[in-house]
Amino acid sequence: MNHIIDAHIHLDHYSDNELTRLFNHDLSTLKGLLSVSFNLASNKRNLELARAYSPFIKCAFGYHPEQPLPSDSEMADLLDWMSKHRTDMTAIGEVGLPYYMRQQNPGLCRDRYVELLEEYIKLAVKWNKPIVLHAVYDDAQIVCALLEKHNAGRAHFHWFKGDSLTTERMARNGYYVSVTPDVLYESEIQELTKDYPIDQLMTETDGPWPFQGPFAGQLTHPLMIHQSIAKIAKIQQLELELVYKTIYQNTVRFYGF
Template sequence: MENQIIDAHIHLDMYDEPDRNMLLKELKHHHVAALIAVSYHLQSAKMNLEFSRIDKRIKPAFGYHPEQELPSDRMLEEIILFMHRHQQEMVAIGEVGLPYYLRQEKPSIPVEPYMEVLELFIQQAVKLDKPIVLHAVYEDAPIVCDLLEKYSVKKAHFHWFKGDPQTVERMQQNGYYISITPDVLYEKEIQRLVKRYPLANMMVETDGPWTFTGPFTGEKTDPKMIHQSIRKIAELKGLDKEDVYHRLYENTIEFYRLLTV
């Protein structure tokens, strides 16, 4: 039997409808067992919930992506109410975090209000006993670690993580998970991270429809790319490919408590 994979982080609602339909149609052919469909805002969360009701392979996470304007108080209340109302269908809170790239473009944007929003989502993760999916890179990552430690959160998934060695060590000690994108095939920074981070706390993702370069230049991002990522991870770690497939699959099942895949 061909090795099964799970895309641990994809923005399914952001694909054009024809591309999304084709992607879903081909999942079985490419041995993709499930998709963790993260949300960008409330409308995104509503779409992902509907997708999950039509196709059980889609596992929705609800949140508010930080690389945009802050939500109004009312919008934040509506998102949290939506999470509580649909907590049985929600596998995680996410994507949430801090606006690193937005602040690179507009350095005058203060980080503190975003920290307050993130802390609110962390509180909800504790209250609802759900994993949390984080957008937190470089110097933002230690700030997020502080907040997670404040609430003793263990089930934290830093997607497409990039950061300094000290933060990597801290995340390992706390048992946080990371997920690796297809840029592991050509990005030295990601390759170094793969070599350093324990396989036991690793997953794989596409962050689709975000596109990649290297061998994927000109291609639409698809979960099937994960097969190449896994082969590269096995090579970098000097491990048996079959063992790496199995470990990454089981990690994702366990982390997200997936009962049906």
């Protein structure tokens, strides 16, 4: 049987009814989910889900960058909570830099976000945790420099998009990239998938984020990953069974499923 793991999903963003629908499938091929967090309330909800479905669900704690910065007191509360629950979390994330917010607001200063991300990277090293990164295009170069500065090698760039030089740098440093179901219809993701080392690839849905193409109008579900893997095998011109096995083992190795 070809097993899959969803390496990046926001389970806490699904409604209770949607979670029921999500788990009301034949999940025999799905061996785990990594649910990433958005803020302190999100961290707490993901911990509840991870405890309820242990060890099937693992969680990552952090503060998503595509939102206003937390106040100093909010940040202190978040870091204190994360420290108290660091043995409950598999990774730090989702953290990174606010690329899409800056497209909407070009005057937004990135400096404080960079400082906050560096704090998370230092914690990942201190606590020996992988880090889940939201860093695309020119932001990825800044993030690579921070990871190199702190010798943080266990980095996962989710749904990455960027230039070839940055992609080569990431691959050379041993960083992992995860591919979403839009690999079926987005040429930019297909190009990344063609060039990135197969032993540093994972698969994700980023659910409940909706997809287009063959998935238009559907509730995003981890089982979509089966179609992603079939497309990856075709793009890399590899045997399907090999791609299933390699991506599954990559994710088990990186996150400890």
